[in-house]
Amino acid sequence: MPISRFLFFSSKHRFRQPLNLIRRFDLSKRTQSCSYTKSSRQSHRNPADYFLSPQETKASRSWSTYVIPAGGLLGLAGIATFVHYNDERRAVRKGQGENSGPNRVTGPIIGGPFTLIDTENRLVTENNFLGNWVLLYFGYTSSPDVGPEQVQMMAKAIDILDSKKNLKILPIFVTIDPQRDTPAHLRAYLKEFNSRIVGLTGPVGAIRQMAQEYRVFFKKVEDEGDDYLVESSHNMYFMNPSLEVVRCFGVEYTAEELAEEISKEMKKAST
């Protein structure tokens, strides 16, 4: 019965072990229990060896029995270094966020360069938007409910800021469904909300790269012939004139709250 054996051996070694422990470590329960299991495991091995050893000496210990575990270890080490190198390559530096709040971006630097096509079929890069406060939203026009709601909220917030607070910010809508959202279609779609919203699209590769830089998740779901929906993380990024993300807003904000928070940010930056 292995259980009784375990108890017997662990009780035998209990007298010897605490002395060593008191000498070396403080009496933390964890180290004690570790040493108990280790000692019981060792004591397990010794009687078993007595039975095995006569047979083992007969069989020739070829060097292959050493090579295979060593090779396995080397393989594991190789895989570990590869994974580590890969992580280093893909790692993003942590940004230096001076203020800490619930929505402050203090983690990896969000954002980066991009090259896309706007609704007039012109090539634009992020340099075209430098010097403006930018509200960036990643969406697609074929969204059944959340997309239009978010763009509507963006448009209303822009209006509130324009009229009441006299603060001008630039809203940008980047489509995550570039295959269906052509520039002309984007223009027609966004015109209905607010003529100031800039629409950006482009080839799938460019969009995917920008989405990765801005940490936006999007995925095509449920294909129905030509029709499909795109799941995405609905976040609006608010960026300062040097195009650094200062705040992100989720779907829980209303237009008034959005306008309020945006004006707060801009006032803070100008002081």
Add this chain to the structure above:
Amino acid sequence: MAALEAYASRNADEVHTDVLLKARQACYKSRDAFYDCLEKESNKKPTEIASVGLLYPAECKALRAQFVNHCRASWVKHFDRLYCKNKRVRRLLDDGGETRRAELKRSVLPN
């Protein structure tokens, strides 16, 4: 760069009018009409099949046809799924978790 030029040059002038404002509003209206009918006739036996497991009584058949007509197929499925989820949540809330507690008691207690 070349990919961008190619994208711009490809004939990309079509506008999908079925996601623009008017079409969206028509879709929402017909969707609300259909689901209101479902609520009204909730005591009747659901015999027709909608999509993603939603069933509805035959009285709402005409409204269903209109709903499917005005909205994209993927949107119809999306709204049906949302409706089922809401209905389940509402049923759980109304119940107060009574049926679930009874089930748990029966399964957990040893006998």
